[in-house]
Amino acid sequence: MNNIFAALPDNLDSEVFEKLVDSDNITVERIVSKGHTSPESGWYDPEKHEWVMVLKGEAKLTFESAPQVHLKEGDYINIPAHTRHRVCWTPEHQETIWLAIHY
Amino acid sequence: MNNIFAALPDNLDSEVFEKLVDSDNITVERIVSKGHTSPESGWYDPEKHEWVMVLKGEAKLTFESAPQVHLKEGDYINIPAHTRHRVCWTPEHQETIWLAIHY
Numbered sequence: 679m680n681n682i683f684a685a686l687p688d689n690l691d692s693e694v695f696e697k698l699v700d701s702d703n704i705t706v707e708r709i710v711s712k713g714h715t716s717p718e719s720g721w722y723d724p725e726k727h728e729w730v731m732v733l734k735g736e737a738k739l740t741f742e743s744a745p746q747v748h749l750k751e752g753d754y755i756n757i758p759a760h761t762r763h764r765v766c767w768t769p770e771h772q773e774t775i776w777l778a779i780h781y
Numbered sequence: 782m783n784n785i786f787a788a789l790p791d792n793l794d795s796e797v798f799e800k801l802v803d804s805d806n807i808t809v810e811r812i813v814s815k816g817h818t819s820p821e822s823g824w825y826d827p828e829k830h831e832w833v834m835v836l837k838g839e840a841k842l843t844f845e846s847a848p849q850v851h852l853k854e855g856d857y858i859n860i861p862a863h864t865r866h867r868v869c870w871t872p873e874h875q876e877t878i879w880l881a882i883h884y
Contacts, residue, residue: 679850679857679858680856680857680858681853681855681856681857682834682857683854683855684855698832698857698859699882699884701884703806703807703884704806704882706832727804729801729802729809731880733836747782749782750784751786752784752785752787752836753782753783753784754782754783754784754785754801755783756801756802777834777880779807779809779882781804781806781807781884
């Protein structure tokens with residue numbers, strides 16, 4: 679048993695990705711952001727579908743072909759494969775903790 | 782976009798399971814419990830692996846072959862396929878909200 683809010687990384691110079699489940703068909707990861715945007719240039723254009731939820735903090739996601747969304751605690755969104763998107767804002771004064779399922 | 786804490790079911794006479802993702806390889810669901818134990822008799826003995834997290838409330842899980850665990854907010858655990866287990870306690874005075882990934 680572990681806690682998703684515990685053992686936050688000391689060094690948040692860049693976003694920190696930690697795999698919680700890594701199986702043949704899915705990856706589950708915790709992402710910790712603090713004022714970061716990502717990727718640093720261009721778009722994410724993932725091969726897999728991604729279901730993502732903000733568990734703490736908040737974030738704004740921009741899409742190439744859809745309106746921006748502002749995710750707050752408990753908000754989740756499903757991002758189909760090859761939907762170009764990026765994280766355009768996370769707050770600088772606190773950690774934002776995400777759960778992401780790549781499937 | 783939806784919120785995991787919103788639109789809680791009015792009727793919690795029994796646990797409520799809602800599928801958030803239902804694809805070929807995984808199912809993601811929200812489970813809302815309130816004083817329930819489950820299954821009502823016997824053990825869960827799932828075909829798939831299950832990763833489960835308590836997002837609100839708390840719960841105790843009993844295993845046939847491992848110590849009981851008491852999950853509080855943010856606690857998560859991976860339960861391999863065919864690990865017999867059951868929910869032996871959730872509080873009666875508040876909802877417990879789970880995220881479960883079957884993979």
